[in-house]
Amino acid sequence: MRTPIESGVPDNKQYLHPLMARNYGNWKYHDRPRPGVLHHVAHSGDQIWTVRAGTQRQMDLFTIRKLCDIADTYADGHVRFTIRSNIEYMVSDPTRVEPLIEALTTNGFPVGGTGNSVSAIAHTQGWLHCDIPGTDASGAVKALMDELHEEFIKEEMPNRVHLSTSCCEINCGGQADIAIIVQHTKPPKINHDLVANMCERPTVVARCPVAAIRPAMVNGKPSLEIDESKCMCCGACYPPCPPMQINDPENSKLAIWVGGKNSNARGKPTFMKMVASGLPNNAPRWPEVSAMVKKILTTYKADARSWERMADWIDRIGWPAFFEKCDLPFTKYLIDDWRGSRASLNASTHIRF
Numbered sequence: 001m002r003t004p005i006e007s008g009v010p011d012n013k014q015y016l017h018p019l020m021a022r023n024y025g026n027w028k029y030h031d032r033p034r035p036g037v038l039h040h041v042a043h044s045g046d047q048i049w050t051v052r053a054g055t056q057r058q059m060d061l062f063t064i065r066k067l068c069d070i071a072d073t074y075a076d077g078h079v080r081f082t083i084r085s086n087i088e089y090m091v092s093d094p095t096r097v098e099p100l101i102e103a104l105t106t107n108g109f110p111v112g113g114t115g116n117s118v119s120a121i122a123h124t125q126g127w128l129h130c131d132i133p134g135t136d137a138s139g140a141v142k143a144l145m146d147e148l149h150e151e152f153i154k155e156e157m158p159n160r161v162h163l164s165t166s167c168c169e170i171n172c173g174g175q176a177d178i179a180i181i182v183q184h185t186k187p188p189k190i191n192h193d194l195v196a197n198m199c200e201r202p203t204v205v206a207r208c209p210v211a212a213i214r215p216a217m218v219n220g221k222p223s224l225e226i227d228e229s230k231c232m233c234c235g236a237c238y239p240p241c242p243p244m245q246i247n248d249p250e251n252s253k254l255a256i257w258v259g260g261k262n263s264n265a266r267g268k269p270t271f272m273k274m275v276a277s278g279l280p281n282n283a284p285r286w287p288e289v290s291a292m293v294k295k296i297l298t299t300y301k302a303d304a305r306s307w308e309r310m311a312d313w314i315d316r317i318g319w320p321a322f323f324e325k326c327d328l329p330f331t332k333y334l335i336d337d338w339r340g341s342r343a344s345l346n347a348s349t350h351i352r353f
């Protein structure tokens with residue numbers, strides 16, 4: 001039996017392409033001969049080409065075998081995955097690049113996702129691995145990337161565009177130029193028969209960020225109650241106490257956020273802001289979400305200057321112009337009324353024109 005090693009991930013050098021291991025930390029420059037292909041040149045004169053292809057991320061065994069067969073045939077078995085679930089093949093012979101691209105595209109894996117493209121969507125675990133999703137992250141990602149295929153294989157955006165999804169409101173997902181995030185609009189419904197058996201009530205009470213949950217006796221049994229006037233429908237109580245069901249086919253919606261960025265390149269990291277709320281959680285293709293994301297992307301592509309990320313573009317034109325240009329209604333649901341928002345609201349008495 002294999003003994004688990006509990007001391008972290010293994011040393012990655014043992015898995016590197018031999019040419020990469022040989023030139024580790026000694027790269028002179030890199031460029032992109034075409035969308036989806038990176039070319040690195042080492043000080044030693046060695047060169048390596050990396051071909052990036054999109055995957056559907058959650059893959060069946062047959063798809064993984066197919067990807068591995070392509071690696072064995074065209075790239076001496078060397079692959080790696082990016083954080084956005086793209087697969088990358090490394091080859092040290094330039095004549096192997098074109099056949100590799102051909103094999104990937106004919107097998108349905110688009111080559112792209114580099115430079116100023118819309119790269120694959122960073123998406124959260126969803127129903128397959130997590131216990132609290134309000135939607136199927138993988139489904140929304142697949143439906144949207146099918147529509148953005150052209151922007152993945154070309155590099156025609158003003159700057160790179162990173163998209164993400166989050167299938168709950170509170171945990172993973174991170175900052176992105178455009179993010180699709182679940183939005184619960186009604187407080188949880190409590191199944192009082194199950195609370196006493198399944199939940200540690202003090203843990204659940206402590207979990208609520210706005211202190212809306214109180215212990216209560218219901219039908220002679222210890223349970224919980226929610227002050228609905230305080231509840232902000234965040235969904236944080238559902239993970240420690242599944243009988244506080246907040247997912248709802250009608251009232252769990254999707255919202256679009258824009259202007260986030262993790263990197264420090266050219267400007268500091270930024271937090272995204274919500275620009276569209278209450279979109280239906282409309283499986284299996286989420287057409288309303290795709291239409292909204294495409295509308296924002298098209299406007300950004302047409303209006304932003306070269307090298308402006310989404311956040312830079314919005315900073316330059318201002319939020320009112322963003323809503324006008326993207327033809328989005330500004331509603332009361334978009335007002336940042338969280339108590340920490342005073343740092344981002346214009347709270348001065350000066351009138352600005």
Ligand code: SF4
Pocket residue numbers: 124125126130131132133134137166167168169170171172173
């Ligand atoms: S976003 Fe939330 S529901 Fe989705 S995988 Fe992450 S923690 Fe789980």
Ligand code: SF4
Pocket residue numbers: 187188207208209210211212213226230231232233234235236237238246
């Ligand atoms: S949904 Fe959030 S705000 Fe509402 S009761 Fe649960 S933890 Fe509190």
